[in-house]
Amino acid sequence: MSEISSSIHSGIALLKQGNYPEALELFQDLNHRYPDKPDVLYHFGVLLNSLRDYIGAARALEKLVSIDPGYENAKVALCFSYNNMNKREEATWILEEARGSDLDNVILLQNLGAAYGKRR
Numbered sequence: 001m002s003e004i005s006s007s008i009h010s011g012i013a014l015l016k017q018g019n020y021p022e023a024l025e026l027f028q029d030l031n032h033r034y035p036d037k038p039d040v041l042y043h044f045g046v047l048l049n050s051l052r053d054y055i056g057a058a059r060a061l062e063k064l065v066s067i068d069p070g071y072e073n074a075k076v077a078l079c080f081s082y083n084n085m086n087k088r089e090e091a092t093w094i095l096e097e098a099r100g101s102d103l104d105n106v107i108l109l110q111n112l113g114a115a116y117g118k119r120r
Helices: 003-016 020-033 038-050 054-067 072-084 088-099 106-119
Strands: none
Touching: 003 020, 003 038, 020 038, 038 054, 038 072, 054 072, 072 088
16 A cells, blocks of 8 residues: 555544544645645545535645546535535536536435535
């Protein structure tokens, strides 16, 4: 297992333990050292969403989607950020785009439904 993968797994374990401060420190360091690695950006964005830093999460996830447009789970996490920032149009658009290539992603479909529901 690579150093990056090992560190990501350690960060996920910290999150499962509820140790958000240490997880944040680890993912900030990973993001600093590997700013263009999709898995680092994804997990950093998800962590920031969990901490309700939706702007920071959106930045990380937008960068990830620009690097790897096929990373569908990043689009789901980005939709979550956008919904919490009241960017309903952007949330819907990003998931509609993702839905075209991942028709069976239940989490994506649930978030898309929520995005449409919040637009009303």
